[in-house]
Amino acid sequence: MTERAEDAVRAYYDRLRNDDPLADAFREGERTVKFGITESLFGSEAVRAALREQRETTADWHVESHDLRVEEYDDLARFADEVTMAWTDREGGARRRYDSRWSGVVERIDGEWLFVTMHVSAPPEDDG
Incomplete structure (x- = not known):
């Protein structure tokens, strides 16, 4: 159980690094939203499905x-x-890297901080 919202965000980063499941870090329900660099996900089921796929396809x-x-x-x-x-x-083994921006809202539900919205974006690549 995370006592502070900041701990929940940092724990999410750690879970990514450790290849741990991420789906349960998001609140249940249709109002949960996650925007990624290439995706727009509405509802916890869509978020969870995408996070499961991400875990299977990245390392x-x-x-x-x-x-x-x-x-x-x-x-x-x-x-x-x-x-x-x-x-x-x-x-294929391609390595991807982004200097990204993250923002969102977390809500404490039954003592646990869960993501309600998450937005991850990256500046456009410079072709020049």
Whole structure:
């Protein structure tokens, strides 16, 4: 059980690094939303399915937080961070790396902080 919202965000990063399941870090229900670099997921079932697929198709995650900021209010908190992340595609072995931005909301439900919304974005690649 995480006592602070910040601990829940950091634990999520650790779970990515350790190839641990991520699906249970999100609140149940249709109002849960996760936006990734290439995806828009609405509802906890869609989020969980995508996270299971991500775990099956990627490996060797590197996640480095650069400026995590969390503001906690009773049972809700918002967070924002700049994160360097990289992983290897299991099929083909290509290594992917992004300097990304993360933000979202976590809610304390039955003493556990769960993600309600998560938004991960990356600046467009420079073709020049």
